[in-house]
Amino acid sequence: MNDFSISLAGFAAGPVTTTQQTRIVTCLSVLDWMAVGRAGIDEPVAKAVRNLVLGEEGAAQAHLFGGGAAPLRGAALVNGTVSHALDYDDTHFAHIGHPSVAVLPAALALSEWDDRILVDFLEAALVGMEVSARMGLWLGRNHYQAGFHQTATAGAFGAAVAAGRILKFDVEQMRKTLGLTATRAAGLKAQFGTMGKPYNAGLAASAGVEVALLIAKGFEPNMDALEGPYGFGATHMGAGDSQAALDGLGDEWLFDSVSHKFHACCHGLHAALEAARDLDVAGPEVAEIRVKTHPRWMSVCNQVSPTTGLGAKFSYRTVIAMQALGYDTALPGSYTDMVCADPRLKSLRDRVSVEADEALSETQAHLTLLRRDGARPEATHDLLTPMTLSDREDRVRGKATKLIGSDQADAIWSMLRTGGRARDLSQMLAAKPRASTVESPAQIP
């Protein structure tokens, strides 16, 4: 009955074998997480949570995005919340959640505090993110459809395991960690669209840290609290197929298929923006641009003529026009009220049409250009299509460079790839993002 949690605990506490690819993907997620976290420090939710934690004046155990340091639980709460504030962090479709924002704050805080090397941090982070993905898969779509936010719920288990791994937990301690997290993990999708969404990520990270520290102090919980009629799964409408969720555990990394966002807008727009990269949407011959997308997105991100930066992030017509005009859709600062009022954008936007197409999946989009010369170039993109490792590295490092500048992005990447101490990485949470995240005239063609 408790095979799932026992297997997960065994994996979490045991030796792991990784490939070069998995290690690089992990490093890319860490770089991406640090870049989006640093870009998010001025968001109102970031300020609220930072003020809460800094107001407690606790020991400087781990650094915070935006500067300063706090006790481990507080650092995890802040860093989880801040890094999800822009909703620009990585996504795992099988997990149905964002693995980095829950797990990395916990793993990095513990690693800094225990003065561990980066290799230890990266391994704990990877194992934690794998556990959160497996938990997310086990909880499944039922759990998500019922109203739970897997980033928060499955994420808390991943964060706890990552923290426990830095604390060198054995299998029994890992079982206790999972069991205690079962009474702690929470987070509702009802908070989507509010500060509550990023806060859910911070809660997961902080809960994981708290649980692991308590287990290390000899706390004795019910360690079989995931499965069974009163376990976390059943009570949260998510006890799924444990065999499927364990499939390949230890041999294959679900985490490998994590996806990074390359546009600072609603995920529903990304496939269309990627398809547009394959076409000359800016060409003078383009009379009309036709976008086809999965029907579910029509009510999510098809604002026709938004007038605000926030609205632009949920508008196919606007983001396609922005891309054609050379606005950088990777920069959060590109989405402004001013852009929406740009006459060139308004004119181009009126030549973009959007329609639903049942034949497309949720991760696909199709673009057709109607050129004045009669040509009809078209392109389809599927976000699930694997990128080559080198393309992925180029894109993630390029995104980080845009968000925090090449000096910082390169320094973080070099540190992750060549080794060093976790506390040196953690200290880099503090720097302000460079000015380029705020739209500058140079970015407007």
Add this chain to the structure above:
Amino acid sequence: MNDFSISLAGFAAGPVTTTQQTRIVTCLSVLDWMAVGRAGIDEPVAKAVRNLVLGEEGAAQAHLFGGGAAPLRGAALVNGTVSHALDYDDTHFAHIGHPSVAVLPAALALSEWDDRILVDFLEAALVGMEVSARMGLWLGRNHYQAGFHQTATAGAFGAAVAAGRILKFDVEQMRKTLGLTATRAAGLKAQFGTMGKPYNAGLAASAGVEVALLIAKGFEPNMDALEGPYGFGATHMGAGDSQAALDGLGDEWLFDSVSHKFHACCHGLHAALEAARDLDVAGPEVAEIRVKTHPRWMSVCNQVSPTTGLGAKFSYRTVIAMQALGYDTALPGSYTDMVCADPRLKSLRDRVSVEADEALSETQAHLTLLRRDGARPEATHDLLTPMTLSDREDRVRGKATKLIGSDQADAIWSMLRTGGRARDLSQMLAAKPRASTVESPAQIP
């Protein structure tokens, strides 16, 4: 659709009218909470959570059971957990939970920090406990039967409201408080019988403090997150009849029917122990004692011949024999392995029989003495039978005196009844309980 949360928020933020009786019952719950909290400070779970929070070395914003002080969230976590460690705190049957341990730590920490008078603390505490009882009633038995621990879930809402009341929240802030708590409240019955149970109470108290502090800092959540298909109620199998849960709100206090424990053992044994108080169970003429109880308790607290102090807490035969022999069942320290080995106790225990009786409710027990002279005196007790206010005061103050000594119990009572500052009360969390909580020869007849 959100009538329930709007009404609850209106009540939470508005002026309230209390009776003398309600005010005294509130004071009795505070005294009881302080006494059981101070008696619980040496429990292992208390040490684990205290060490966690004190290890963060945060600002001394609020005092802790067992000494020391910590930031507000940490103080609430510690004080909630410690005061539920002995499972000897108050119970509310309609709430299906323990109101004090979730709400009082939040209300007192905020009141001390904001240097408020005791009247403000008591009002915030009462309003918070009423909200937790109303939430518990709304979540209902379905929620509890599904596996959720109302002390933790409903308790978090009560704690948040109590904290918000000290922060002088208006109706809209209270709605936000309820909405944000919806993504935060958690706690499973799967932890019963482990350190996880008292921890659930600490989590509720701490979550409430965190939520209220964030709302005070301008955090903007979805404030309509209780009701509806994706709200806390529906996702946690607990959206009940909101009209029933609101019935009389503002005019009647559900909290008035809170029940205090007068025996430091499983609640299932209390009705039998109270019935025994009405009979001369210690008389030399008693040949046999027959106990009848509701069938559900037979698998919970009918250990026949336990050999450990913990086992004694779940044994009708043992506690009735203890009472007859003059062991004080109100003292946690009375339940020891040594008592179980006492030859007089073993002999008397063998003359106690226990049987299930479908005709009794869960709160009732029936005792019959079979005397050698042929008499058959009997008594029935129902825990739901209201006590007179003066009886209740005598019993609670008597219990507190046993747990922390008459000087301290009287000093706390006098402070609560005559007024003063919350910080003076909070400082009294620190003192060690007097030696009498450990069984002494004087207590053994």
